[in-house]
Amino acid sequence: MRINEMTLTPPIYNPETGAFEADARLTEAGTVFSYRVSHVSAPHAEFDAVSRGLKGQALMQHRHSKERTQRLIRDTVRAATSRANSPMVGAFLAA
Secondary structure: OOEEEEEEOOOEEEOOOOEEEEEEEEEEOOEEEEEEEEEEOOOOOOHHHHHHHHHHHHHHHHHHOOOOOOOEEEEHHHHHHHHHOOHHHHHHHHO
16 A cells, blocks of 8 residues: 655654654555654764654554554544544534
8 A cells, every 4th residue: 555644753862772762653545553663873863864764664664564463553534533423522513
């Protein structure tokens, strides 16, 4: 499948592991997949190099986790429908 969009949270350096860490969200065919990624690098590394490493790690996890269950999946269509039908949203929209 084709990945439509990929976003990263701002990378944070973890001195215990010596790596930058971020959350990656990939959108593929209307489904959002989330991964926790890390890239081993010096704390003064260039942002572009860190960003490329984190994106590469996210793509690798996504491609190689098809048979595994260690990924977070969020169906955006089902989530939007359930939010619109919730009593809290209905009460808010009626007000």
